[in-house]
Amino acid sequence: MTEHEGVGAWIPRRAAMTPGRTAVVFGERSLTYAELADRVARLADRLRAAGVKPGSRVAYLGTNHPSFVEAMFAAHRLGAIFVPLNFRLAAPEIAYVLGDSEPEVLIYGPGSRDVVRALDDLPGAVVAVEEPDDGQLDYETWLHEGENDPVTADAAVRGEDIALILYTSGTTGRPKGAMLSHANLVWNTYNLLVGVDITSQERTLISSPLFHVAALNQCLLPTLLKGGCAVILPGWDVDLAYDLIERERITMLFGVTTMFAGLAGSPRWASADLSSVRTVMTGGSTVPESLIRTFQDRGLVFCQGYGMTETAPGATFLEGNESARKVGSAGVPTMFTSVRVVRGDGGGAAPGEPGEVLVKGPNVSPGYWRDAEATAASRTDDGWFRSGDVAKLDDEGHLYVVDRVKDMFISGGENVYPAEVENAIFAHPSVLEVAVIGVPDPTWGEVGCAYVVCGSGERPTLDALREFLASRLAKYKIPRELHVVDGLPKTGSGKVQKARLRSSR
Incomplete structure (x- = not known):
């Protein structure tokens, strides 16, 4: 650039x-x-x-x-x-x-x-x-x-000038501002346009929050660059989404598990006119294969991708022609991005062997706003971005995300970092120790589960704890399960063994 x-x-x-072409539709209002x-x-x-x-x-x-x-x-x-x-x-x-x-x-x-x-x-x-x-x-x-x-x-x-700062919840309990440059946005758009046949006649339903990198960079920017129309919803609503798909002849939509489950579970699913929809996209969290097949059985092309805020976000993508054969895969590296899966010693993982995902390319963030330490920690010595995610490759090079190195979990498409939630819970006067993990949930994908050790005072109930956290945390971060325990499993160095908490469920 x-x-x-x-x-x-x-x-x-x-x-x-x-x-004179329509750029934006919002309710009854439109802008050329x-x-x-x-x-x-x-x-x-x-x-x-x-x-x-x-x-x-x-x-x-x-x-x-x-x-x-x-x-x-x-x-x-x-x-x-x-x-x-x-x-x-x-x-x-x-x-x-x-x-x-x-x-x-x-x-x-x-x-x-x-x-x-x-x-x-x-x-x-x-x-x-x-x-x-x-x-x-x-x-x-x-x-x-x-x-x-x-x-x-x-x-x-x-190109290297910063265009966006997108704050992600930090693993230390404070949000980090991931910087994305103009070049990052341009190259991510190129990647998306290569992977998806977006046309000048595209009518994209944007119902995920625009502060999210996926709605912003995978939906809005490519659509406007091509001269298509962005049909914007203030928030997710199943019936309104159906109304707009039919009325506005939506051709492309992006969502997360909760949204797609809502569409498929609606009484309107079987009879709704979805004939205009050419592409359904998802990313951020794994969608159950059964749900993907529900959309495919309806005749819809369901494409998955993998990435994160720091990769603007597209790192891998499963194109439409592979979407049925590779159900559950996040695809292969996007055109202008390199992806590796490595073992703990830094060597390349063999097919089927889990390892950490590393990403390099012109779409990768230059770092975190005013946080040189976090920026340095996010890179390998030879300049690859460390995702903190564990995945495996099949023998054809398709990526399957299987776990997270970090404790982050995704609830309703939102990243939740347990350290931040734990810090808020620890402020409760009765709590001496706390550990939070993500647990499966049929509606939200994952929700928070808190294990707390209390002092001699009154033990909080789940409702009382949620009320305590209401003014301190966003609603989606507040745990939906609470277990008051006598102690937390720990390593010899005193670190909580969250893997044991997960395996004990």
Whole structure:
């Protein structure tokens, strides 16, 4: 990439090519590429007036909404870094991320007003998409204050310049900001376009949260680059998804186990008109083979991939022509990415032998925001990214994820790191020790199970513990099982043996 080739240029260039084509649908509202480009240019002017410049951060908090799309591209037109925040986090968690990223502007959308009100330190400019508090800016009014000076030229951007900071829950209990450069986004899009036959007529249903790397980089960006239409839902709703698939003639959708199980379990499954759908994609957590076959039996092409935030996210992908033969596989390395599975000694694992997944390529994050130690720990000596996941390859080179080196588990498509949950539980006055593991759940894939050792005080019930954690953690992180035990199994060095907790179930 050379200068002026950042992601911010995509919308005005696409608008020049296909100005009248619909870019975004949200409820009854739609925007053409020309309209989207105009709104992005005006918002970029407002951000510039608020002090945003190359390298500044612009944060967005809220459910899926066209303003998310506008804010991201407006930030990128200025060479700024976009920081999408997980709207499911509690106020203390949001406060930490804002303190770490230090944005010049916070735009918050529907459903996030109470969290913003609970924050003590806010950026200099706070913009509300709906119902601003006193002293805050109203998004639509603010957008048009710069009627005469929309941004018409993009800031010079190099491929290595940072485009996004996506916060993932840290294994030490604090979120880490994975940085993704403009080049990371471009090369990931290339990988996706090679693996999936996305066309200019694509109509993509975006129902997973856009703060997630999959919805953002696997769905929104490739669709808009090709000049397709992004049909955005504020959140997942089975009946609304069916309505939109039929009304908007959806061609592509991405989801996780919970979402697909909801579709297949609906009374509408057998009779719904799914004839427009060409591609169903998933990633992030393994979907049960029986559920995949349910979709295949319905005549749908079901493609899986493997990756993570730090790989932007596509590391491997199972193309549609292999989706039936290799059910359960996450596919082979994407076109411009290299993937290895290695033993503990660093040597390549043989087919069928479990090992850690290593990734290298132009889609791999340069590191973590302001965290050199975590960045160094995530790389091997020869520069491969360490996923922390255990997988095996079959004799044809297809990847099958089998376990995690780290204790992270995935609940409803959300990464949950036990150390963070344990830190919150440990604050309970009755708790002396705690260990959290992920356990299978038919609805969410996995849920948290807490083992606690209590002192002489009153032992918490599950309901009491969940109530205690409600203001400290996002809802999906709060354990759904609780076991009060006399002690935790430990190694000689005092480390809790979580494998024994899992095997004892």
